[in-house]
Amino acid sequence: MSSVMESIDVHVPVHTAYNQWTQFEDFPEFMEGVEEIRQVNDTLTHWKVKVAGATREYDAKITEQRPDERIAWTSVEEPKNAGVVTFHRLDDDHTRVALQLEVEPEGFLENVADKTGMVKHRAKNDLKRFKEFIEERGGETGSWRGEVGRPDER
Template identity: 65%
Template sequence: MSTITESVDVKVTVSTAYNQWTQFESFPRFMDGVEEIKQTDATHTHWKVKVAGVIREFDATITEQHPDERVAWTSDAGPTHAGVITFHRIDDTTTRVTAQIEIDPEGFGENVADKTGVLDRKVKGDMERFKAFIEDRGGQETGAWRGDVDRPAQH
């Protein structure tokens, strides 16, 4: 299991950055390799990604979500991964968006990509493309979901 952490400062308010991040179906516009995401309900998404020329599909569950603070998820099947995106106010017009992702690479290609830093660079590129996407829109998000999802109780 590898942990990847990347941050980017975006020139938008915390609410704008958070609102855009809740629009999962827009991810293919700034995430490399993401072909399609469908949000099936408030806490479930279906992903179609292309990794090293191979199409993979998997489901993920949003495990925690609090407006203007964080969105956390875990995969339900397929490539094992989980993560959290946090939003930190730098000033009235700047937000630091931080991604912390844990991934368990599957197969030779993904393990090589992990060991050689390709996955780290991919996440860094996705964060930079998110910055460009929201800033190029003049700070106008494509939508928003402001609901709360509480962390599951520990047993």
Template identity: 50%
Template sequence: MSKVKEAVDVEVPLRTAYDQWTQFEEFPKFMEGVEEVRQLDDRHNHWTTSIGGVRREFDTEIVDQLPDDRITWRSIGGDTQQRGSVRFERLDDTHTRVELTMDVEPTGVAEKGASALGMIDRRIKGDLHRFKDYVESGGDIGGWRGRIRPEDPSSTL
């Protein structure tokens, strides 16, 4: 499993950074290779990706979400195995640190090769930096402020 950890400081208030991240259907605007994210309910999203010519569809489940603090998720079903957590830290009234941690299990020869070459790591880090540009430019800020509690405490990062 490939572990990626990256942090970026964004020039927006904590609430703005957090609210923008909860707009999952906007992810294709700053995540390379993500064609669509469809929010199924408060806890579940359906993803369509195309990376290196490999198209995948999979679902994710939010296992823990605390407004202005963190969102933790995992993939469910399918052959895409990942889990991750994004944390938000207030630096001052107009700056927020966004820290992303992901564990990704590459499947297939192409993905395993991409992982060995560090491409998955670079893509995820690039997505976080594109998020910075997107949220600082105003994005499509909305937000969902609900709380999701873990059903199984061992399932969080």
């Protein structure tokens, strides 16, 4: 598995950045290669993506979601991937969005893309486009403030 970590500071409050990230169906607006996401239920999304020229569809399960803090997920089947995005309040109007991805490339083209740093490059550019998307709007397109997988000790 290949690991990627990227972050970006956005000029919106933490709740605005978090709320927007819960709007999975808007991801094609700022994520390269994401053609469609359908929210099946509170914890399941269906993705249609283009990776190294090949279209793939898969389901991803949200394993943890804490408002204004973090969203973690893992794919249910191939292609295997998992990740977490965390939201860090810098001040009332600025938030650091940190993304960590674990991706298992499938096939020759995806392995070449991984080895040439394409996954890292794509993640970095997706965060830049998220910044532009949310800052230009000045607000989120919607929100889901529910919790998933909250630890017992909280």
